[in-house]
Amino acid sequence: MTPNLISLVLGLPLLGFLILAFGGSAIEKALGRRALGFISVLPIFLAFLVGVGITLSYKAPEISANGYRAVLGSQSIVRGPEWISILGFRLPFEWIVDPLSMTMVLIITGIGSLIFLYSTGYMAEEREYSRFFTYLNLFVLSMLILVLGNNLALLFVGWEGVGLCSYLLIGFWYTDLANAKAANKAFVVNRIGDWGLTLGLFLIVATLVGGGAAIEGGRYLSYDTMLPELARILQANPMLATGIGLLLFVGAMGKSAQFPLYLWLPDAMAGPTPVSALIHAATMVTSGVVLLNRMHVVYELSSVASAVVCAIGAFTAIFAALIAISQTDIKKVLAYSTVSQLGFMFIGVGAGAYWAGMFHVTTHAFFKALLFLGAGAVIHAMAHDQDIRNYGGLLKRLPITGWTMIVGTLAIAAVGIPSIFGLSGFYSKEALLGAALANNHANLNGLNLSQIAGWVGLITAAITAFYMARMTILTFGGKEERWRNRPVPAHTTDEEDHAGGHHGLGPDFTPHEAPPSMTIPLVVLAILSAFGGFLLHQNGAFEKWLAPSSGTAVLGEVSVHPHGLPLEWISLGAALTGLVLGFLFYGKGMPKGEGWDETRWSPFRRASYGQFGFDSLMTTAAVEGGSELAQGIGTGVERSLIDGVVNGSAGLATTFGRGLGLVQRGFIRSYALLMLIGGVALLGYMAYAGMRPITTNNPMPEIDTTGLVPLGTSSAKPLGGGS
Secondary structure, three states: OOHHHHHHHHHHHHHHHHHHHHHHHHHHHHHOHHHHHHHHHHHHHHHHHHHHHHHHHOOOOOOOOOOHHHHOOOOEEEEEEEEEEEOOEEEEEEEEEOHHHHHHHHHHHHHHHHHHHHHHHHOOOOOOHHHHHHHHHHHHHHHHHHHHEOEHHHHHHHHHHHHHHHHHHHOOOOOOHHHHHHHHHHHHHHHHHHHHHHHHHHHHHHHHHHOOOOOHHHOOOEHHHHHHHHHHHHHOOHHHHHHHHHHHHHHHHHHOOOOOOOOHHHHHHHOOHHHHHHHHHHOHHHHHHHHHHHOHHHHHOOHHHHHHHHHHHHHHHHHHHHHHOOOOEHHHHHHHHHHHHHHHHHHHHHOOEHHHHHHHHHHHHHHHHHHHHHHHHHHHHOOOOOEHHHOOOOOOOOHHHHHHHHHHHHHHOOOEEOOOEEOHHHHHHHHHHHHHHHOOOOEEOOEEHHHHHHHHHHHHHHHHHHHHHHHHHHHHOOOOOHHHOOOOOOOOOOOOOOOOOOOOOOOOOOOOOOOHHHHHHHHHHHHHHHHHHHHHHHHHHHHHHHOOOOOEOOOOOOOOOHHHOOHHHHHHHHHHHHHHHHHHHHOOOOOHHHOOOHHHOOHHHHHHHOHHHHHHHHHHHHHHHHHHHHHHHHHHHHHHHHHHHHHHHHHHHHHHHHHHHHHOOOOHHHHHHHHHHHHHHHHHHHHHHHHOOOOOOOOOOOOOOOOOOOOOOOOOOOOOOOO
């Protein structure tokens, strides 16, 4: 297949969106929900098949060893009509076909197809069935625009599009106030990140214009023309590279939920579970990693920006992992896990191993989509209860869901046998942590943040294995069926409308396995989670594939294997430590110190459950502080200044009018008195003016008196000239 068929990849989701938006309800009434579900899934699956064909036919050029200079010309650009053309600035519709974009296309459409299929079963009882799939098709279209657009303007369109769809789908059950607030929170927090991205784009344009960049055809924002010139200019201006890199990273922090802008992602779990799997785990939240990979030339030229990326990624990874330890909502555990895993991806990017960050994006899409969909199957089976304290012993009742989720747990824990076989997460984590420990690209004033981030990542890997073991054992392990002892409402934090029609948990409740439309995607994702990383790792296949799109920063070698231990064994040791501790703590059932009586929780558990107070702090500072600031501005500026000027002008006019009214009474004597006063005032002024000495700044000119005759005499001569 030729790259020109990329327009078909974009056109199919667009067609699906239009059909569902304008005819979804009619199709559902005429043909039923099964037909509507088929029509919803088909465009995404066909787009996946086209994407596979384009990927298999793609041939990357040879790459030399001189970094970014060799990789910038390796794309296939598919140009469409002109979008904007003004004063020498041109912005066409154009699409880039290269390893980075096609990797994301396969994730979006491939994982997306499975999640769409899953949704046909999960949302089968939903009243707004058509609206749900309309939003999902629009999201896929926006995400494809983001990754396929060959210029930063199209990336920004897709960036805002996925943000809009995220808002619509988080608040899908908008009649629930909690869901509406969660959607608003996600929208507002992402605006902060978008502010940084926008400033970064403006700074890029200003840098190109100010640096006298020779841009072909005025395409200042197109990757194939912009990146070589930007690299040339930034080599001589490292401060500009740092500024651009930090601003772009602010945008990535918002969309990819990095500290402190991670706050929206846990609340986004209020949306339907398939949304959490597709948007808030596998695709949209990785947009920041894709952006930094696409603009990797900036970070290659700024160790400061790379150091900040590495440090924020490492802190986010361990911070979110510590929060996940104490969560009781199964989706919240996975939400904080996603935040933590995104931190791992940024460790790889900050360390200069851009391909390793994308490798983890890929494997994470496999196992995190599996875990979210598995959690949805559990929620579906448990009458939409999400509290893992009410689970237990579900493996025998949900065997397909249970065993596939166990595979996902082992994959995210990075379990494997070095040099033999490992699950997906084993290879991607080892790649990015190995890169972090092996170089000093992220160097800040002599401090090797790459290596520090690598060690933090290893500790976080152990914590990850621990909290995932906790979640899995409390859900599927043991023989106790805790819901029989603790009846609770049918739903806890979300899925308000979707839970309607289900009964609450009780002593007589019996969980049931999900239908095939939900279990088939679980099995496929379990296979990918088990073998996907192994296949992509063989002979450096993924690194070689992505090399034309993502360069590798110049590395400074340091101690890679402390005490002679290969990193693979250290990573495996961290994973096994977490898993064993999880089994020791929870293998016999739920500890009393973690039960429904939260007064028995330890201080650490209470702090961890409450995000160590950070969410409350930010809510107080942003919401209450912002409200007080707005009220202060309203009082100090609007009332004192604006209202003061308006009301003062009115008062002055009123006072002046009343003063005139005192003498304008219609009596002749009043007017005569005014005339007298005016006349006296005029005479007084004239007298005063007449008494003043006349002064002038212009002296009188001297007069030539030669030939002048005094009065009374005559100097006339008689006619004729006689004397």
